[in-house]
Amino acid sequence: MNQIDVSLIDWSRAQFALTAMYHWLFVPLTLGLGVIMSIMETLYFRTKNEKWKRTAKFWMKIFGINFAVGVATGIILEFEFGTNWSNYSFFVGDIFGAPLAIEGIFAFFMEATFIAVMFFGWNKVSKGFHLTSTWLTTIGATLSALWILVANAWMQYPVGMAFNPDTARNEMVDFWAVALSPMAINKFFHTVISSWMLGATVVIGISSWFLLKKREKEFSLDSIKVATVIGTLGILLSFYSGDESAYQVAQKQPMKLAAMEGLYEGGNNVSLVGVGVLTPGKAYNDTKDPFVFDIPIPGMLSFLATRDFNGYVPGVKDLVDGGYDTPDGKALSVAEKMQRGELAKTALTDYRIAKKAKDERAMVEAKQRLDDNFAYFGYGYFKSPTDAIPNIPMVFYAFRVMVILGGYFLLLFIVVWFFNHKKKFENLKWLQYVCLWSIPLAYACSQAGWIVAEVGRQPWAIQDILPVMAAVSDIPTSSVQVTFFIFLVLFTTLLIAEIGILVKQIKIGPEKSDTI
Amino acid sequence: MGKIKSFSGFIAMYIDGFKNLTWGKALWIIIIVKLFIMFAILKPFFFPNLLNQKFATEEEKSEYVLDKLTENHNTNVKTIKNESD
Numbered sequence: 001m002n003q004i005d006v007s008l009i010d011w012s013r014a015q016f017a018l019t020a021m022y023h024w025l026f027v028p029l030t031l032g033l034g035v036i037m038s039i040m041e042t043l044y045f046r047t048k049n050e051k052w053k054r055t056a057k058f059w060m061k062i063f064g065i066n067f068a069v070g071v072a073t074g075i076i077l078e079f080e081f082g083t084n085w086s087n088y089s090f091f092v093g094d095i096f097g098a099p100l101a102i103e104g105i106f107a108f109f110m111e112a113t114f115i116a117v118m119f120f121g122w123n124k125v126s127k128g129f130h131l132t133s134t135w136l137t138t139i140g141a142t143l144s145a146l147w148i149l150v151a152n153a154w155m156q157y158p159v160g161m162a163f164n165p166d167t168a169r170n171e172m173v174d175f176w177a178v179a180l181s182p183m184a185i186n187k188f189f190h191t192v193i194s195s196w197m198l199g200a201t202v203v204i205g206i207s208s209w210f211l212l213k214k215r216e217k218e219f220s221l222d223s224i225k226v227a228t229v230i231g232t233l234g235i236l237l238s239f240y241s242g243d244e245s246a247y248q249v250a251q252k253q254p255m256k257l258a259a260m261e262g263l264y265e266g267g268n269n270v271s272l273v274g275v276g277v278l279t280p281g282k283a284y285n286d287t288k289d290p291f292v293f294d295i296p297i298p299g300m301l302s303f304l305a306t307r308d309f310n311g312y313v314p315g316v317k318d319l320v321d322g323g324y325d326t327p328d329g330k331a332l333s334v335a336e337k338m339q340r341g342e343l344a345k346t347a348l349t350d351y352r353i354a355k356k357a358k359d360e361r362a363m364v365e366a367k368q369r370l371d372d373n374f375a376y377f378g379y380g381y382f383k384s385p386t387d388a389i390p391n392i393p394m395v396f397y398a399f400r401v402m403v404i405l406g407g408y409f410l411l412l413f414i415v416v417w418f419f420n421h422k423k424k425f426e427n428l429k430w431l432q433y434v435c436l437w438s439i440p441l442a443y444a445c446s447q448a449g450w451i452v453a454e455v456g457r458q459p460w461a462i463q464d465i466l467p468v469m470a471a472v473s474d475i476p477t478s479s480v481q482v483t484f485f486i487f488l489v490l491f492t493t494l495l496i497a498e499i500g501i502l503v504k505q506i507k508i509g510p511e512k513s514d515t516i
Numbered sequence: 517m518g519k520i521k522s523f524s525g526f527i528a529m530y531i532d533g534f535k536n537l538t539w540g541k542a543l544w545i546i547i548i549v550k551l552f553i554m555f556a557i558l559k560p561f562f563f564p565n566l567l568n569q570k571f572a573t574e575e576e577k578s579e580y581v582l583d584k585l586t587e588n589h590n591t592n593v594k595t596i597k598n599e600s601d
Contacts (some may be wrong), residue, residue, distance in 0.1 A: 069541035072551060079558065082565035090567055090581045098555050119540075120533030124520050167574070168581040408555045470585065474567050490553065497546055505539065 011480040012182055012472050014085045017074050017454070018484060021447055022491040026416055026498075028446050031145060033063045034138030036230055038131075043226075045131045057122075058510035059203065064119060065505060067141075069498040075146070076487065084480060088461050088471030093169030093180065095161050096151050103147035111140035146188050150510020154183035155462050156453075157252045163350045163374055167366060183248050187453075190241035193234050194449065197409055200437075201233025201442035204416060208432035211425075219510050220377055221420060226477015228417035235410040242406075243304065249456075250305035250313070253463060255388060258316045258455035259395040261301055264290050264316035266324070271296035274306065275400065278393050284316045284386065311501075316392070320385050332376075334385035337464075341380025344373035378460065381470045390458040398451035405445035412438060 020133075044052035078100070081089040098197040117125060117133035125133070154161075160177030161170040197334060204227045208219035250257045259261075263270065263279050277293030299309040305315065314331070318324050322333030332340070347369035354362035382388065416435060419425040425432075457463060461471035520526055535548045537544065 064540070065543060072554065075554060076558070078553075079563035082568070083563040086566040087584050090577060091525075091585075115528055116533065120529050121520075124525075124529050126519055166578070168578045168585065179544070236578065345586055352582060352586070403536055448583055474584070475566070479562075483558075486558070486562065494546070494550065501539075501542060 001238075005477055006479065008475070008477040009472050010469055011477055011484060012080075012275060013468060013481055014486045015084065015487065016077070016080055018452070019073075019080065019487055019491070020510055021450065022487075022495070023070070023073045023077065024447065024450055025443065026073060027145065027335075028195035028198040028443075029066045029202060030063065030070065030141050031195035031377065032197065032230075032234070032357055033059060033066065033136075033202065034141050034199070035196055036140045036199050036203055036227055038135050039226055039230065040223075041131050041134050042236050045127055051218065051222065053233070054510050055219055055337055056134075057224070060118060060221070061505055062202075064115075065501050067115065069494055069507045071135075073491070075436065081186045084473050084475070085461070085471050086473040088367060091168060091170060091421055091466055092155075093167070093461065094172045095154055095158075095170050099147040099151040099154075101274065103144050111137055111144065114140060120244060121376040125352070130434065138301060139508045142192055145192055149188045149191055150179055150181075152453075153181055153187045154178055157181055157248075157462075158462050163370075163377075164354070165370060168362065172311050179482060181512070182244075183189060183252060185246050186241055186245040190238060192435065193241060194238040194406075194446065196230050196234030197238060197406075198442040198446050200227040200234060200413065201409065201438055202225035204231070204413075205436045205439040206222075209506070210433035210509070212429065212432050212436070216509055217426060221426060224347070224416060226418050228413045231409065231413040232417065233429065235406060237414065239410075242403075246304055247307070253457060254314055255319050256395070256452075257305060258314065259390045259392045259456050260288050260399040260452060262396045263301070263313065263315040264317050266313045268312050269299045269310050270301040270305075270313045272300035273297075275404075276396075276486055278396055284320060284389055316389055320388060334382070334388045337376045337379040338382050338385065340373045340376035341378060342384070343379040343380075344370055344377040347373065362458060375464060378462070378465045378470065381467050387459055387467070390456055395452055395456040397454065398448040401448040405441055405448070409438070409442065409445070463490055 037056050040052055040056035040059060041407060043049075044056055077126070081096075114133040114136040115132065118137050121130050122458070158170070159181050160172060160174035162173045163169075176185070194470075203223050207216075207223040210216040210220040246257065249260075258266070261273055262276065264282070264284055273291070274295040274297050275293040279290055279292050280506050282288045282290055302311040302313055303309045305311060305496050313326055314325065320334050321337060322331045324331050347366045351363055351366035351370060352417050354366055356361075379388075414435070416425060417430065419428055419431065459467045459469065520529055567580065571577045571580060
């Protein structure tokens, strides 16, 4: 592995990041808009008022365009596993395969079946059956996300598996430990519910555009009424699930938490950085102040990470140097973990040699050494302890973008709901413009969340077990560069197509939503 | 319009739905072109499954990945053992 070119790793990561982030442009709108249009149809079912049917139909049209353009863009990520990350793909084996298979067979077909009833079944199936189909489309999309997020959470906190040195694969020993790991549960709720915020912002923004054009007043105000409630609920639940996610990160991925906070030296009663500017060029072990400017909230990081205002939170330097107290004893330094990783790799080599020599006693002994050190297997690929440190500025600023925009959207939804409730929103042009131009901010917030989650866990493909330098395929860098630009062109074309069709259909408005 | 009460009615609903597409046709063209590019161009020409391409059996794939995972580490191990001695 040592001869793998750094540029190959960087290009492979860039390619995966590009495709994942483009894919994530489509997914949150599907999840968020799905809930909103389902609630609108539920209102139609309960009130029998045709205006809700018309409203639901228009947002279903927007949902359909986004779904059609975005569908299957995630499959490209699976292509990349087989080509660019073949070692990783084989190594994770059944663990990743099972959730993705469930996603493909169950959730995707559920979505695909009921989405057709949703679009083609008006007046052809009963109102109750149609409403059920709409909800099942939304639930199917959400379940798709569940299984992808279970697989992702396993990479962040690998549980319920055992490494088989005969096959080089991790084998699932406890499905429920994988499916119900606290990391998976929190990731699922935080990701899905935060998508409600994005869906609500799109609905409020487009409805504001109609109001600015002095069109579809009742439709727009009704849409805003539903969207502000879902958006507010989504943001509040996202704050709660985000807090739980951060607590899990503090326990399972402390280096990610240290990067999120720009925390180089830890301690007790540690402050949370509300707003801050990092000192450029700071090294983890120099004496420079980490911040050019910061507004700390005393004790808050300790409380968020340990549920105790005086709790100990390790910084980057503590995590690299080790030696601080943990519930399991003194923390190992990264250098010590690197030694344990090397011992695990030696044991794996010895196991293979013993197996070829048919020396069963030596195989048992080597397997025991491997099991004893496997928790640090991935550290055996590091050249330096600093390999364990992610890109701190990127994670720190992305985290602040996500949280600050989350606060902004909570305020926006409450203000818009208030003025709409008081029947004043229709006259507040400035607020309508704010809502319209908040649409890209919702996408920025959503993408920033993924940057925190995925850049923050670097250099790990699988936390502590497999770093990206061991996960990547040994293929020419030039081939990765070529496919990077192919994807850039393909996805940008798809995005332009989506925006073009969306704009056209929005301009037509709800009056022709009877057709598809 | 009568409500669908049978499986064949559902099939007819799907057929009618696709026949009467208006602006939805553009979406289906996007889906078909996208899937064609992905499965007929990208997958076979740019994204072969590396291990499936190189090896016929699971055993061969395992050996290859184990070789990759344990490559170039023996020197380092000796160093660590010497240090601990």
